[in-house]
């Protein structure tokens with residue numbers, strides 16, 4: 001075949017994969033779709049289960065074998081018995097009023113990669129599995145819930161956490177699965193399976209603007225951010241706004257202390273960034289969250305004619321270095337206490353989350369992803385992931401035969417928007433990602449000895 005014919009054949013295959021991908025997203029949009037065009041597929045709800053069941057039936061229609069683990073993660077395998085395997089995975093849950101592509105892009109790309117591999121299954125010396133992790137998003141005040149359960153590294157207390165009036169324990173039971181694996185930190189994947197994993201790949205939308213601005217088809221991820229999240233509560237004193245003189249001698253003004261704290265910790269962040277540290281710091285919520293209000297109802301005592309007696313804000317610090325996050329967070333908390341004291345306000349700080357980062361993804365897999373993208377003619381660039389992903393849990397899982405090598409691929413998403421109804425990724429980009437996944441899964445499976 002001459003080169004242009006080969007090119008034609010490749011682009012035809014890509015086109016049909018892109019069409020199938022578009023069709024999957026049309027179907028998924030109907031599962032958890034909200035009147036405002038957003039998607040709510042919350043962990044262990046009927047919507048998440050329905051989306052996973054859809055992927056299972058699609059996979060089974062072209063020869064994959066599907067099964068649920070005891071907690072409800074879906075594993076779909078190419079046919080054949082193997083002692084070793086490579087995995088590709090992502091999630092189908094969303095944040096409340098999120099988008100249709102976060103997580104789902106990776107599942108759909110993995111599904112289509114396995115479709116392209118199914119004819120070669122007999123020749124591959126290792127198995128290839130698609131995993132759909134349950135509950136990756138931050139709901140029930142926890143992330144990575146399904147993948148953590150798979151490897152036995154859950155935080156046990158999360159079963160008591162409530163979302164939408166239902167505890168996580170009840171939500172898991174209602175979907176027909178067994179929360180005791182989380183209770184007892186017992187891996188919901190069996191040990192033999194965990195030790196058989198030779199590599200893990202995950203495709204995800206970038207959730208940033210770099211690939212789109214630089215017009216790249218794909219991104220090769222070098223590191224993944226973790227987080228340290230805090231709720232800071234400031235208690236001052238409610239006083240009459242006209243009758244109480246200005247100044248800290250007379251006022252213990254919570255909102256004013258909050259404002260000064262925010263500018264000071266922003267200056268602190270700027271100085272660290274100028275020093276070369278890569279991280280983000282975000283205050284997402286100030287005095288306006290129904291869940292937090294329930295815990296601190298006196299925030300409703302604030303009014304136009306009062307000195308503020310109660311304030312709170314959330315603080316989110318993200319970086320791929322756990323060491324940096326811990327040291328930097330300690331500095332930030334000291335600055336908060338110091339400033340609160342200056343304003344005669346009591347600061348109470350609760351750490352609400354602390355997911356680890358992955359400082360460096362597997363060098364061999366990174367090289368394979370880059371080589372495959374180059375060879376297939378897809379422009380690509382290396383970049384860090386500012387958001388967390390299940391790949392962190394897989395990459396940090398403890399097992400007797402060492403860490404699982406992990407690689408991640410990003411596809412551009414429109415204007416970088418994510419966790420919102422405007423979230424969109426082009427089927428063509430996801431198809432190119434699926435093609436690279438196919439190539440690298442096959443290459444990892446072929447590199448296994450005595451599979």
Ligand SMILES: [Zn+2]
Pocket residue numbers: 091102103136204
């Ligand atoms: Zn995601």
